[in-house]
Amino acid sequence: MTVNEKELAERVIEISGVNTRKCMKCGKCSGTCPSYDEMEYHPHQFVSMVEKGQIKKLMESKSLWTCLSCFACIERCPRSVEPAKLIEAVRLCVIRQQGANHMKACSVPDSIDENMPQQAIVSAFRKYSK
Amino acid sequence: MTYSYYPGCTLKTKAKDLDRYARLSAEALGVTLEEIEDWQCCGAVYPMALDEIATKLSAVRALDSAKRSGRDLLTLCSACHHVIKRVNNDMLTNDDIRLKANNYLKLDSVYAGETKVVHYLEMLRDTVGFDKIRAAVKNPLKGRRIAAYYGCLLLRPAGVMQFDNPENPTILEDFIKAIGAEPVITPYRNECCGGYTVLEDKKIAERRSGMVIGSAAAKGADTVITACPLCLYNLEANAHGEGAPVVKYFTELLAEALGVK
Amino acid sequence: MQRIGVFVCWCGSNIAGTVDVEKVASSVAGEPGVVFTTNYQYMCSEGGQGMIRRAIKEHGLTGIVVCSCSPRMHEATFRKTAQAAGLNPYMVEIANIREQCSWIHKDKDEGTEKAVILAKAAIAKLNLNKPLTAGESNVTKRALVIGGGIAGIQTALDIADAGYEVDIVEKSPTIGGRMAQLDKTFPTLDCAACILTPKMVDAAASDKINLYTYSEVEAVSGFVGNFKVKIKKKPRYVNSELCSGCGVCTEKCPSRKAPNEFNMGLNNRGAIYIPFAQAIPNVPVIDPEQCIKLKTGKCGLCEKNCTAKAIDFTQKEEIIEREYGAIVAATGYRPISLENFDEFGYAHNKDVITSLELERLMNAAGPTKGVLLRPSDGEHPHEIVFIQCVGSRDTSGCGKPYCSKICCMYTAKHAMMIRDKYPDTKVHVFYIDVRTPGKNFDEFYRRAVEEYGVDYIKGMVGKVAEKDGKLLVQGSDLISNEQVHIEADLVVLAAAIEPDPSVRNIATMLTASIDTNNFLTEAHPKLRPVESPTAGVFLSGVCQGPKDIPETVAQASAAAAKVIGLLSKDKLTGNPCVAHSDELLCNGCSQCACVCPYGAIDYIDKEVNDHGKREVRRIASVNEAVCQGCGACTVTCPSGAMDLKGFTTRQIMAEVDAICR
Structure with a gap:
């Protein structure tokens, strides 16, 4: 993970308010996601990839634009990890860049x-x- | 009972029916809706990131307006309700957001989540009461089989929305019974219609809404009702073919039953 | 003036790693009363205890301070040591320099400084200690077991086997509990009824065991060895003496609307019913909510058809009072309500069932006579999905934060039995982790996979939706990284278990503590797992924490052993650290009696001599056998009359002074 990517990961954690350590890797978020097939990285992968600092891959992912913000993963997560908040934060990391709309x-x-x-x-x- | 009323942009344009029938029905039920002055678009999606402040301000303005008039703020469009209710929760519980939003707005007095946000359906259930509605119905919609479509925004996240059981809601079914029709319960009533991704990829909304409509049709519903203009758009766009139910705003059926349509 | 010895323990490196034990010993050598200090690697060992005994004798010590671990751990040990050397056991003070010091400090200087302060406080207190002698009380040689499931039955059988009388109070009409509802038991697959019903019969046949079924504990007073309990016997409306158990009444009853609790509501029962064929006692009970006669005065078909003339609509609730030396809570569990988990479709789909419902569907005595049929249409299911951890390990507020412990194994059991009986059935199990720590448990689970071809999918289901009579199960398969969609005929939810809600009331009556999940708390999680912190109250089965049948039976026998140990004593030695009222200061205001959780304070009229003036005053009097030494009265007393022996206000202030010095 590059220095820049580490900063990005910290930023994603900070603005999402998500504690990735609470995840028990049950996969219910991805089991419930209605947009699963439209994504190359799925809700549960956002949690583990943010934890590992792999933000750039996520920023290039089409998942950012196909997440429906339906809050199903947020509602049904048994550990209140709430992956959609991470997807939102990564999406902001992209569109807040100059000319990256x-x-x-x-x-x-x-x-x-x-x-x-x-x-x-x-x-x-x-x-x-x- | 008088409410401060926040209609939102879509209700002034593409979703005039949602608004019009709501006003007519409210009047028939003895509820006064007083549109707040100078309301602005709520932004339609709740900004989830903790550092998003400016995008929450229009909701705070509406909330503060209701606070100043000393009334509860009534909403109707699911998206507006979702945004305003959640921003209000932030103002109540998140010190950082409250401080920054107030610093921006420089209101006469600090806004700290004092206003109660009430959805039109909650008003029907909790203030008017479904029993009273049943008594006020002039044209019961007898024989109509109606599937309630809640979508996402009214129900989730349940901890903040406090609207109904997010997985087994009953408010719209109770409403349907009150206007004399038969509720049809479908498993996809709280699954997403595809939402705004219709601008990104129409096929997503097609698949999602097709499933909702297909399920309602299979269970013999003649009508699907919603409180959300975008849900209505997506569902309607995919409600074709024989036996497909019509998609209506719930307020239209209420007005019909109350004989004010 | 006391002659105090101070003994500083290293606890291996537990203390010595963060606290300079030599320095602690030398720093307190000049404290008032201290005549001897030393340190040693393991003070609790025979070597350490010998060192204490020798020092007491050689230096003529009148009291000792041991700087070591928590008094919960070894206070009793060192009191015995002191007693062996001729000291009163209450002339021992513990300075906890492990849990309160070495374990929480990283810096050795800081740790040492705090250890010295704690030692000085203990010395200051000990200077004011007085020898204390505990009182004695009698023991009622009878035990009460609350709950008649396998836990309560096993506890009662063991107590009875040792020759003591024991009463079981069971709130439902029969003993047997949850186990009676089960079909087969893991990991041996023997039938639950075959191993449970003989025990039920033994309990009923034992002349030492008295069953109060359809009864509830109403009130508990008293203390260890001497509990007084009120038991409410609910009216059965059937005279147990006359009833022959023929069951004709249950067939004739025209009221058929009540869901059959024993079959988890999968079918209905009459208003007069016997829960199941092997019920004990085999006497029906009339449900007053359902009985047409009791509600409207008409009907009475059961009465007309009863040749034994056992039906008695005039029966009333009855309260009986009994005395016990010990009480065992065995109140059991129930599956949680699934109202917060309707993404799995339980509320609207008959073919989404709980595991306990499946037990009834698989059971030969169940509503389908043991043939696995879908509740919706009575067809054979050909594809079945099991979902584990429904509401377990859930910190979102919808479910329970703990692992329910039994679900992994019973799900493997169900999956295996279905594949065995109906080989054409596809069986999928969604799991988060498969937890099988137990003798022959993992082997059992692997057999389900390897021999029976059960499809285990690592992941969780997110949605179950009904379509054209099929259940569309959407879940994640984390290993293959895909979302899977299964068209199932039946979905089985492994619902989390929770303590039976009656436990809250029982806990209040017993002054036994419960944790945030309503499980009864044990006196020590490792060393006293079957005792409640309240003396004379013991724990058996799931009321203490999730556990399977083997563990429940083991704990039930352990609780029985503790009860037998208690009942075998003729006299009980109390705790001498009890409250005591200074009759010259007491103004009889009753505030102490109001706060006392044990009802240990009474008021007496007593003639007192107040500086030469004789008068009769109303003063507080503590029943030392009942007082648990909690100290609530001492802090409530407005006149400072109440004090706690061994923890007097002076002693505590001396400790505070020593800390602040």
């Missing part, structure tokens, strides 16, 4: 239709851009 305003008109509620667009902007 995942969703750009110019691409939005192509993704929407006349029925789509404002709520969808606002949510996506909050999740995918800074």
Whole structure:
């Protein structure tokens, strides 16, 4: 783990408020995740990879954009580890970088239709851009 | 009973029905909804990171507005309710967030989570009471088989939302019974519709919502009800084919039953 | 003036590693009363104790301070040592320089400084010690066992075998408990009924054992050797003397709505019922909530059909009072409610069941006569998923933080039995860890995997959803790193176990402590595992912590041995460190009696001589046999009349002064 990556890991722990040591590696988060098949790293892997400091791999992962923020892993975690908070923190590590927005305003008109509620667009902007 | 009311952006545009029928029904039930002034968009998603302050401020403004008028803050859209309820919990329990948010806002007096946030459904259950609604129903929706779709935002995380049992909720089913219809319980009523990922990859919402609709259809529901505009959008977009239920806001059915639609 | 010897223990390196023991010994040599100091590697060993005995004699010591481990560990040891050398055992003080000092300090100078201070405090106290003599009390030679499951039955049988009388109070209509509901038992797979029912019969047949079934403990007073207990006998509405146990009444009863508790609600029972065929006593009971006659006055079919004329609708609740020398809590467990775990679909799917329900479905005397059928449609299940740790090891607030201990083994048992009986059935087990520490336990689990082909999946299920009569089980397989989806016919949840809720009331009545999970606390987790901290109260079975049948039986016999040891004594020596009221200071205000948790304080009118003035006053009087020396009265007494022998206010202030000096 590089110095930079170690700092990143500390940052993720700090802003997520997650204590990865509480995890008993039961896998219920990944058993419950509705977006499992859309992810290459799954909720339980976020916990162990953050613990190991492997943040860069996670930052490059498509999992960040396919997590639904449905809070199922948070609700059902028997140890209150709450992996979605780690996914959110890693996502912020990406989009807080200069020019690293995942969703750009110019691409939005192509993704929407006349029925789509404002709520969808606002949510996506909050999740995918800074 | 008078509430400060936070409608949110979507209810002023794409989800006018959700708002309109809620107001009509409230009036019929003797509940006054007073829209707070100068409300701003809540941001639609709760900012989970502990260092996110600015993104929580519009919720705090709405909460403080209700506090100043001395009323509970009533919400309707699931997303607004989720964001405002959770931000309120932060203001109540997280010293750091409370301090920083107040430093930003420089309100007349420090806001520390004093306002009670009430969802429209909670108002129906706890203030009006389902028995009273049953008595007020003019057109009972007899013979209608309705599946409640809770989604994620009302229920989770249960510790903060304090809305209902997150895995076996009953509030919408009780509501359905109160308006004279038959509730249909589906196992996916608290599983995600796909949410905002519809902008990232439509197929995700297709799969998620398709499952919800398919399950409701298989169990013979003619209607699925929700409190969330985005859920409604995703579910509706995937409710096609023969036997697919229609997707409605719960307030529309309430207004219909109360005879104010 | 006392002649005090100070003995500093190294406890190997436990103390000497962080505390300069030589320095402690030399630093206190000049303290008031100290005439001898020394240090030694293991003061509790025969060598160390011999050194103490010799020093007492050679130096004419009147008291000793041992600087060592916690008094909970070896105070009794050193008191015996002192007594052997002719000292009163209460002329011994312990300075705990291990738990309170060496173990919590890293810096040797700091540790040493604190050890010296603790030693000085003990010396200051000892200077004010007086020899104390304990009083004696009688022992009622009868024991009470609360709970008639396998734990209570085994404890009662062992006590009876030693020749003492023992009563079992069981709240349900029959003895037998949870074990009676089980089908087979691990790891031998012998049938639970075959090994339990003979013990039930033995208990009923023993002339030393008296069964109070359908009864509850109502109140407990008294103290070790002399408990007084009120037992509430709930009305059965059936005269046990007359009833022949023919069971005709249970067949004729038209009320059929009550869920059958014994079958975990899988079928219904009548309002008059016998829980199961081998129930003891084999006497039915009428459920007043369900009985049409008791509710409306009409019906009475059971009465009309009873040839023995045993039905008696006029029976009333009865309170009986009994005396006991010892009480054993054997209140057992129940599976937790699954209302917080409906991601597994228990509330809405009949085919999602608990392991205890499966026991009933597998049992020849169960609702399906032992044929494994789905509760929803009575079909054979062809694919079954077991989910372990449902509510166990859960710190989220939904479940229990502890491991329930029995689930890994019974799940392996269930999986194996199903594969054995129905080889066409696929069986999957989702597990977090498989915990099999026990004789022949791991071998048993491996047999399930290797011989019976049970599919163990490391991971947890996140959701069970019903679709077209199938249960879609979605879980993670952590080894293959994939999310698995299984279409199951039956899902079995290994629900966590928790102490039976009656234990809270029982614990209050017995002044026995319970932990945050409502398990009864043992006097010492390692060295006194079957005794409660309250003298004369013992623990048997799961009420103390999760355990399986072999462990329960072992603990039940251990508790019985402790009871027998107690009942075999003719007299009990009390604790002399009890409260004592100074009759000249006492103003009879009753505050001490209000706070006393043991009811040890009474008030007497006594003539006192107050500086030449004779008058009759109402003053507090402590029953020394009942007082446990907790000291609550001493801190409550507004006039300073109450004091605790061995821990007088003066002694404690002397300790504080020594620390602050």
